[in-house]
Amino acid sequence: MRPFTYERADSPAAAAAAVERRPGAKFIAGGTNLLDLMKLEIETPAHLIDVNGLKLDTVEATPDGGLRIGALVRNTALAADQRVRRDYGVLSRALLAGASGQLRNKATTAGNLLQRTRCPYFYDTNQPCNKRQPGSGCAAIGGYSRPLAVVGSSDACIATHPSDMAVAMRALDATVETVRADGTTRKIPIAEFHRLPGDTPHIETALVPGELITAVTLPKPVGGTHVYRKVRDRASYAFALVSVAAVVQRDGSGRVAVGGVAHKPWRVEAAEGEMPRGAKAVTSGLLADAKPTHDNAFKLTLVERTLASVLAEAKG
Amino acid sequence: MKFDTPATTNPIDQLKVVGKPTDRIDGPLKTTGKATYAYEWHDVAPNVAYGWVIGSGIAKGRIASMDLEAARKAPGVVAIVTAENAGSLDKGKRNTATLLGGPEIEHYQQAVALVVAETFEQARTAAGLVRIDYTPADGAYDLAAAKDKAEKTKDGDSVVGDFAGAFAAAPVKLDETYTTPDESHAMMEPHATIAAWEGDRLTVWTSNQMIDWMVTDLSATLKMPKDKVRVISPFIGGGFGGKLFLRADALLAALGAREAGRPVKVGLSRPLMMNNTTHRPATIQRVRIGATPDGTITAIAHEGWSGNLPGGSEETATDQTRLLYAGANRLIGNRIATLDLPEGNAMRAPGEASGMMALEVAMDEMAEKLGMDPVEFRIRNDTQTDPADPNRPFSQRQLVQCLRLGAERFGWAKRNPQPGQVRDGRWLVGLGVASAFRNNLLTKSAARVRLDQRGIVTVETDMTDIGTGSYTIIAQTAAEMMGVGLDKVAVRLGDSSFPVSAGSGGQWGANNATAGVYAACVKLREAVAQKLGVNSADARFEDGQVIAGNRKVPLAEAAGADGLSAEDGIEYGDLDKKYQQSTFGAHYVEAAVDAATGEIRVRRMLAVCAAGRILNPKSARSQVIGAMTMGVGAALMEELALDKRTGFFVNHDLAGYEVPVHADIPHQEVIFLDETDPISSPMKAKGVGELGLCGVGAAVANAVHNATGLRVREYPITLDKFLDRLPAMG
């Protein structure tokens, strides 16, 4: 871990300004992913701006009947929020399927969105990795790729995004709110927040340097049955092989987002029209452009079967 | 004390203390954080500097150059050790790869440098500044590809009768191949050592299962006299075979401390460990069984392939097949290939753990072919003598009793023999069984016992407690022998200044180490009797007193102001040649398989064990449930995923290498049969710590088959291997 200077920010705009002012600066909130990566020198910030003091840790109702989740709301608190449990069950379930009790107590809403891939080649600095060191190549391609992406990947990167929470947020059409160093704010639809790897897998989100997430908003509840199904080798404290977040209405229509298959939470709205016809029809649209490896081709079948199980469960 | 005739009645048979389910005497220390592990000795080594180990970035080849300049200049750096400045080093006879590599590289993450700095943070950062250029060489990493070049091991094949002829003639046959992956010990405490020199004397506070091996190999590697090295390891945060040997942490701490001129502490970082340390090697196992329609095995063959570095040993995965079942015609042997992977070596129940995962599935498959109940098929082929030598009986063998009792307690009769029939909501449910088998190994073990004027009995031996309960069973042994309560016994372990014990490995620790304490206590009883002028055979040691005729003398008084001390050990004759000494059991598992996703969850587990006298049923049960848990991991999730291009275990941390968590493990039942084995030792005990692992993975696999009708012969049984064979979704 490289040495770094450290300061605590007292307002979002000031924090954003501080990052812009200090080269090599990064925000730190829960720290559960950043410190992990700093220990391995995959992240090497020269300056950390602790944003935990910003008053961004509340969940509030929005005028349009939705929820505004502060960037610093911890995963535990968000999952336990009565309104989330009642109206956005898929989000509560997704959060509770992730990490461990200890990690959820620290991990924040914004940090969860920004967590980096768990590709094991990314995690070993001896290995070439375009995400870690642009232009160095991708050791995962042709290597051990069982946990990696089957869709939306590129010749430069087959990493997946590890979040459960983000998959549910994608199904819920969440919006990410940010502030920039100059004080301007913007709203980024979650669909546009995470990027596909393309030729620049090291650029993972739509954020620009210095931009700070302040909140995630959820539109007003859409009702329906909420299911989050995470499939993994061990029963808990493991990343998903695949996960399915679904909101299913009584007539069989609904929304589906999938985790563990791509560089971002994967949702194809056009495929959702097939939901009343069942999992096979949805999956063929959802994963139409899939390019799995030998190791992870099973994920195509797994998504379909998991979705079928989820739809059956939603039907009751 | 030489043990060369079967034990008769002795003071242990009183079972006033031994055999009782006793809370661990080290429990209060462990549960309050007051037990001191290797990296935690702040008081003994002031001014300690911190070492950070750098591992090789390639698996095979040479270091072309190392640039240490930036690291040397980094803040706080006090020393850097590499093969270039480490001086002339030898290699301990129990190490295959050298522990400090360079310029030759033998495996990925082989240690190539230690950076020592004032603080942990500085050492880690400076290590990141070391630049190493390599000249890679081609290596062999894939066992399947190297299999055809594998050679028979030096023990040769065990051949009885005419296997080929009998198998060809058998009316019912099975010929299947199974694979087990490379596995990691993944003990919770990383390898760690504090090293301090005083002149030419070296002391290491470390985490090691076999103190005398460590002293021997550390002194040999450093080319110094053995008596100048002291090893201290009273608490060990798990080993499972991974800490049997001198490893890089201890060697590099010693070298770093010498170079820095002050004590140095080194803990291996978790991401380094899985490629730097040893692992259980992958196996390919072919099992052939021929039987008559009534289920009598007429031919059995088990061949196993594994790989290791040049000079490394094989995984003896077929060895249990020499002994477990009858059958007149047999062919059993291991083959070894050269692989340039990290060193393969012992992990909990080496040989049997992997071998039983294959053999006991093969038995299940054979029972299915025969249309027999798998419990009955095993019982049909029981043998009370070594199948290769009818004149060599087992000292005790209650396999059949274990299987029968287990079947009764587990509700085996309710199992539907037709697989894939039992449904519980979205889950397919099945039951599986496997035999458990692990040999009982005898090795000499010594102890020193002191009695002081307070009547306190202090036991000292270099035996280790790796979670096995050694402290407690040794205290129970001494208390029983000296006729005192546990509150009057102190046990000191894990120090090379104490008499050499059996150490912890191969489930030999409990029986041998307590037998050594028994021997020392016999001698101490003689010393007490002699001091009191009575015949030791006439003296009874009870309630803190020595009773001889109508004399009753408190032990404290007998000890006198100077106290009394005795040292002795157990040594063995040839009872293990005349008799086959093994431990037996039966594993029963209920597994549920998600009909949609193929996720497998274990719902119930039962082990019935016959393993001689159980010295402490509470800690022995823990040993068995822990082994069962590791067996669930081996069956369902554990695999060091290998990059066959580069010889790199890719999932090199505890997030990538999944071991079971709480949610994977149901309530576990363990039953110990009432057994004593007087052939084994004066304790009449054997080991259980590995028995609990041997067969349980196969029982899980067999339960998965009963649930789904599917066989996966490639461990671990993960859903990707059978998802496409599950019934279609409705």
Next chain:
Amino acid sequence: MRYSGDLDMTRRGLLLGTAATAALTAAPFRAPARAATVGETAMPPPATGTDAPSLSPVLSKVTFTVNGQRRDLELDTRTTLLDALREHLHLTGTKKGCDHGQCGACTVIVDGQRINSCLTLAVMHEGGSVTTIEGLGLPGKLHPMQAAFVEHDGYQCGYCTPGQICSAVAMLDEIKAGVPSHVTADLNAAPQATVDEYRERMSGNICRCGAYSNIVDAISNVARREA
């Protein structure tokens, strides 16, 4: 905005760092000339002599209470809470198993919540309250959870044990507080104290010795007595 370790502190840290390395020329603080990055990978600065000042430790003061006792520390900012406890306060009951949030051996209770002390910086806990295993009970005066672990043999090697116990104590409080879990059947009802809940909620504490079955017995015992 304020600097926690103010600039003087930073400079003092620098001087300490350079003083310890005679080969370095003293230079004023200079962050490596790299683009600020969020959502984009910052590559490590090249390790050259000219970048050496950025390698000097930055010291910062921090004050928090540990087991009820106020602790004033001056630490390298890189120091995790775990290493502050173990290496600076010599409270070695909190264990380092993986140092990457993958095992739970380092679990402590901070401001009432269990966390992995390996994945948080000590300087981030200014004014905080930390309870470690040593703060729960001592030999001879065990906390009920510690006593239950002994009674049920809920450990073997003992290395994950302090983390299991701290986690278990805080976990029962989480159930009481109504925090749901992955296995809670009804999200809109209060979670129940069941063994399945314990197993799921304790899954962030790995025990390689495999004492899980006994640990759950120990927790159940304590929960029953508390109920």
